[in-house]
Amino acid sequence: MAGNTFGEILRLTTFGESHGKAIGGILDGFPAGIEIDEELIQKDLDRRKPGQSHLVSPRIEEDKVELLSGVFEGKSLGTPIAFQILNKDQKPGDYSHLSKTFRPSHADYTFEKKYGSRDYRGGGRASARETVSRVVGGAFAKMILDISGIEIFAFVHKIGSVSIEKEYVQLDLLSTENSPVRCPDTESSGKMIDLIQKVANEGDTLGGEIKCVIKNVPVGLGEPVFDKLHADLGKAMLSINAVKGFEIGSGFASTSMKGSGHNDIFIEKDGDLLTKTNFSGGIQGGISNGSDIYFNVGFKPVATIMQDQTSVDMEGNPVTIKGKGRHDVCVVPRAVPIVEAMAALVLADHLLLNKTARM
Amino acid sequence: MAGNTFGEILRLTTFGESHGKAIGGILDGFPAGIEIDEELIQKDLDRRKPGQSHLVSPRIEEDKVELLSGVFEGKSLGTPIAFQILNKDQKPGDYSHLSKTFRPSHADYTFEKKYGSRDYRGGGRASARETVSRVVGGAFAKMILDISGIEIFAFVHKIGSVSIEKEYVQLDLLSTENSPVRCPDTESSGKMIDLIQKVANEGDTLGGEIKCVIKNVPVGLGEPVFDKLHADLGKAMLSINAVKGFEIGSGFASTSMKGSGHNDIFIEKDGDLLTKTNFSGGIQGGISNGSDIYFNVGFKPVATIMQDQTSVDMEGNPVTIKGKGRHDVCVVPRAVPIVEAMAALVLADHLLLNKTARM
Amino acid sequence: MAGNTFGEILRLTTFGESHGKAIGGILDGFPAGIEIDEELIQKDLDRRKPGQSHLVSPRIEEDKVELLSGVFEGKSLGTPIAFQILNKDQKPGDYSHLSKTFRPSHADYTFEKKYGSRDYRGGGRASARETVSRVVGGAFAKMILDISGIEIFAFVHKIGSVSIEKEYVQLDLLSTENSPVRCPDTESSGKMIDLIQKVANEGDTLGGEIKCVIKNVPVGLGEPVFDKLHADLGKAMLSINAVKGFEIGSGFASTSMKGSGHNDIFIEKDGDLLTKTNFSGGIQGGISNGSDIYFNVGFKPVATIMQDQTSVDMEGNPVTIKGKGRHDVCVVPRAVPIVEAMAALVLADHLLLNKTARM
Amino acid sequence: MAGNTFGEILRLTTFGESHGKAIGGILDGFPAGIEIDEELIQKDLDRRKPGQSHLVSPRIEEDKVELLSGVFEGKSLGTPIAFQILNKDQKPGDYSHLSKTFRPSHADYTFEKKYGSRDYRGGGRASARETVSRVVGGAFAKMILDISGIEIFAFVHKIGSVSIEKEYVQLDLLSTENSPVRCPDTESSGKMIDLIQKVANEGDTLGGEIKCVIKNVPVGLGEPVFDKLHADLGKAMLSINAVKGFEIGSGFASTSMKGSGHNDIFIEKDGDLLTKTNFSGGIQGGISNGSDIYFNVGFKPVATIMQDQTSVDMEGNPVTIKGKGRHDVCVVPRAVPIVEAMAALVLADHLLLNKTARM
Secondary structure: OOOOOEEOOOEEEEEEEOOOEEEEEEOOOOOOOOOHHHHHHEEEHHHHHOOOOOOOOOOOOOOOOOEEEEEEEEEEEOOOEEEEEEEOOOOOHHHHHHHEOOOOOOOOHHHHHHOOOOOOOHHHHHHHHHHHHHHHHHOOOOOOOHHHHOOEEEEEEEOOOEEEEOOOOOOOOHHHHHHHOOOHHHHHHHHHHHHHHHHHHOOOOOOOEEEEEEEOOOOOOOOOOOOOHHHHHHHHHOOOOEEEEEEEOOOOHHOEEEEHHHHEEEEEEOEEEOOOOOOOOOOOOOEEEOOEEEEEEEEEEOOOOOOEEEEEEEOOOEEEEEEEEEOOOOOOOHHHHHHHHHHHHHHHHHHHHHHHHEE | OOOOEEEOOOOEEOOOOOOOOEEEEEEEOOEEEOOHHHHHHHHHHHHHHOOOOOOOOOOOOOOOOOEOOOEOOOOOOOOEEEEEEEOOOOHHHHHHHHHHEEOOOOOHHHHHHHHHOOOOOOOOOOOOHHHHHHHHHHHHHHHHHHOOOOOEEEEEEOOOOOOOOOOOHHHHHHHHHHHHOOOOOHHHHHHHHHHHHHHHOOOOOOOOEEEEEEEEEOOOOOOOOOOHHHHEEEEEEEOOOOEEEEEEEOOOHHHOEEEEOOOEEEEEEEEEEEEEEOOOOEEEEEOOOOOOEEEEEEEOOOOOOOOOOEEEEEEEEEEEEEEOOOOOOHHHHHHHHHHHHHHHHHHHHHHHHHOOOOO | OOOOOOOOOOOEEOOOOOOEEEEEEEEEEOOOOEEEHHHHHHHHHHOOOOOOEEEEEOOOOOOOEEOOOOOOOOOOOOOOOEEEEEEOOOOOHHHHHOOEOOOOOOOOHHHHHHHHHOOOOHHHOOOOOHHHHHHHHHHHHHHHHHHHEEEEEEEEEEEEEOOOHHHHHHHHHHHHHHHHOOOOOOHHHHHHHHHOOOOOHOOEEEEEEEEEEEEOOOOOOOOOOOHHHHHHHHHHHHOOOOEEEEEEEOOHHHOOOHHHHHOOOOOEEOOOOOOOOOOOOEEOOOOOOOOEEEEEEEOOOOOOOOOOEEEEOOOOOOEEEEOOOOOOOOOHHHHHHHHHHHHHHHHHHHHHHHOOOEO | OOOOEEEOOOOEEEOOOOOEEEEEEEEEOOOOOEEEEEEHHHHHHHHOOOOOOOOOOOOOOOOOEEEOOOEEEEOOOOOEEEEEEEOOOOOOHHHHHOOOEEEEOHHHHHHHHHHOOOOOOOHHHOOOHHHHHHHHHHHHEEEEEEEHHOOHHHEEEEEOOOOOOOOHOOOOOHHHHOOOOOOOOOHHHHHHHHHHHHHHHHHEOOOOEHHHHHHHHHHOOOOOOOOOOHHHHHHHHHHOOOOOEEEEOHHHHHHHOOOHHHHEEEEEEEOOEEEOOOOOEEEOOEOOOOOEEEEEEEOOOOOOOOOOOOEOOOOOOOEOOOOOOOOOOOOOOHHHHHHHHHHHHHHHHHHHHHHHHHH
């Protein structure tokens, strides 16, 4: 209810303020008997964590996940899986100047008004550090998907004004991790890096887009009315910090097309029903049709900039926010595993729910 | 769970196949003591229904809502409000030729595979006729919002390649209903009408965009992590038939901006805290900040076209789908009250939930 | 949330005031492809309805169920099943004298205080007439259980001070419907009938107990912590009007036993694991163990009596409530199909949920 | 869904196996701005923990709760409150002999069958150690109730065949903690202690009953149909390990009464509406009426006895279970804070939900 639980059958509930003792969560509804690969979890955490390169925030968090329950002798028990990550690199002093000030385009003001107080240390619950728990939950979800052969490939499609010009089918999605900005198109990757460095020197920040492709999804996932598969994917993505837009398949571009050009014509091939095109993005009527699912996620530029900004304090007095601290110029590369994690949670949840569609 | 319920406190559960006896729903969690204006409900239904002008489907449905419970002596009882709309204009003969055929970019194939069978008459549960129940639920939700002064204005922003060029603040949102295509910009409205007529003559169809503006939202609605206000709005919109994209505030355009230009600077004015700009779209950290909430919703072109299309039947044999029946060239104008209804359900739900944020 | 939905995967949402237009519900999450026997539904409704014999209320309701959606060509579609029963025998005049009065041990006062008003005609939403919708939902649930061979047998165990002295295994549970009071023990049945007639002559009312036995439940239904199978059964039963107690297996009698006498010793028989005794009532650790599930449900005496009672009106003035109207001396026989229905909903829900316990 | 979450607005999700690293939970939906008294939490934990006297299990668990999030500067933030209790006194060697054996009247067999494996160390997730997390959640819930003046008094009413003969209104409920068995009736307390010691010497175990009284509940808590206040209380209690029965107010005794004697007659006193008697147990139509809520909870005798028992192993071979380990003769005294905790969670949840019943 209060917004900290995601999913229906596979349910991730998360907790934690950015500068509290720990962040973590409980993953309930995870099926029994699945082999748990703790290294996979850590690997995704490492992809998300700060300090991976000079392009991202130098805050040093070990981000070491500790499993507290639900796994026994290497397998899931069917009981809730609890996990935590200690917040080691806490420097509350960095933030004390913000206790009475509202930073522009952050959640300081809305938290203060909604709850009457807030943990002002680094954003507290509103910090993107919360997404660590999503990555852990998503890594578990991927273990469920792996059994069905479902694979998720997210990558950076756009940073600022630099965008991949190719279709995703022309890209080698296995090469994404070779790029420091997680862009599988070498040329675009280089331009993005240049842009980030340039904007970093200006003390400014960038946004961008992540594209996510999900392969080998069986036909039938998704519920036809309110819980359409892409509606749940959309909510999952829009719940990630800084996300401002979501589009499935042909997305907003479809609004300029005509039906005759947009319809995906069915064809039969070797006994399987396929479509000539895939403007639908692998989902029709809210239900997966077996084609690739693909969608775009738009991120606004990072709100914390290294420039002075005017703002207002809790008494309404004008203040100047100094640009300081340890922050990313562009979070989009680090958000790739977060997008994957949320997609994995949605898919795994629907995979489990779909078991109840027929007796 | 199975996708036919929307909301947490204010919960709309809908039912009905397009050519079954009736469609309708149950709205639970509606507060007691609210005056119920049945005319308001019918008015929104009339805005959605087919046959409003020569620009939309001529199917004649009276779409007369009947309330079965939850209202007594003109006020809500606090008990579930059940309603139904009889399906009077059923012509099952129109659809029998589709019982074994999968129409392109419809839900025929995915329903058949998921459930092992389907009501093939006019799309059954996958028909956009299901949105009638949303409009009824939304009309009730608006009665809750009205008490708090919250107002919702949706309008057609784009049809095909014709788009309003102005900002929404430059438009007279009270004039939307004067336009047959629900576009409050007279010049664009005319172009859209011309385009629809031209494409109708081609037997083809169009998509478009709806923009929705919500005014007078109190600060504090929305939950900070998974149930961010715009994430719930996004899911609500993406669950509407034919929607392919959603963007809040600055949306995808923000991905090309820099933080210094995108941040909404706080200012104090007459004791209130405002922002100079509103790229955030009235939501920060998932919580409303008191500014206008605005978002775009992208609709693909209608899948049913008046042209022959090739497809495949249930045995994999090639078939030709003839273009016939009663269908809209462009559903976007009729979707305006649906967008409003879903927005109203989200806002009212969060308004109620927010009552529990503090004792 | 607001209490009108029951179940997690198989979800029954009900609506309706006793003297409104109709009562009914939506059953969501019902699996596709199940043959629907409408006669079975009507048969259970007929068991519940008033006027079955001179022992029960003479109110004549046809209680004819109408299915509005979710069933096509004789089978479930996997979409929500909506149903309604029109309230034909409305005589609002009977109740107008109660609009400002609080009847003792009814819900008049609590509804008035919670909601600020109420439908005072015959109890409105608080009337036991609401259980009609449960019986319909339960009849559908039995169709799911039937596929797995699960059978539910409820019967009247006690009325007033007359109780069956035998263990349920000594009774012929198929003979229950032969008794006008649904008591499968002939001798007790006769005594119960005599008692009801005697108390009817006094203008007074009776309570009693229903025992329910569920056979052929597979091992594994139920969730181990909060959603233990007997906890969900208990809630289901306690949600029925007039129920004051629930006990599973050995129940309250177990509180006087010692562990050595109460433990159910495992034995192996023809490859199956069984227990020598079944004090557990077929559930261990919240999960079914394959033995018979059995439980008792205690009903208080009917609150509406044919005697004058003092009470207080909405202004606090003393009033006399006259005993009149059409009411049961003892509802327990009519509650048998309601107990079965609620048990069926719980079992079917857990049967579906258990499909997700392993991949 | 998978049974590890309790509540709708105030939601407790728990985790942990008895011999894993830790047990704990996340309490979501806790209102912001409430002063958090960590000592109150620890005090309730200490009342539940083993080793309080020679009458209960000597297992030494420090049961020190650690708060990980949701509390800042002594107040609740409105964000999820996570907590954990480390399992310090793990002796897995004690349990290895049980890895392939099913103990009578435990959850070993049903867990093994449902999940395909289990954490056999001390019951794993099925251990009553899980209730530690409920006590923590309940202690927080009490802080909410305290603001409204609601007070909860649970006490031991019966152990084995020894029962308090007085009505609860004749007892000094503030004296409960003075008794080692938490029985506020001195004479009964003494007899219970004697009985426990006698049965301990036999290597056997006892069950009993807890009565719970809730005072100062405002009128209006509870939802009228499925989520009746006593139905939720019943589920809460039946979800506690070893509970076999629940009765509200007059309970099963009411089944032998007549309506004329059972009805609670309304009277006006100093402007308040009261009832002469309180057979209803403070709840009418599922909604609190302002009178004391009271109910009984029946516990079966402890399944682990200090006597040899025959059983069967996973291959169906007969085995003998030796009575050894550290176990309670009677858990009922230690269950008093658990009953209170679950009652507090139910009441606080309904208190919050009731805020949405009217605008």
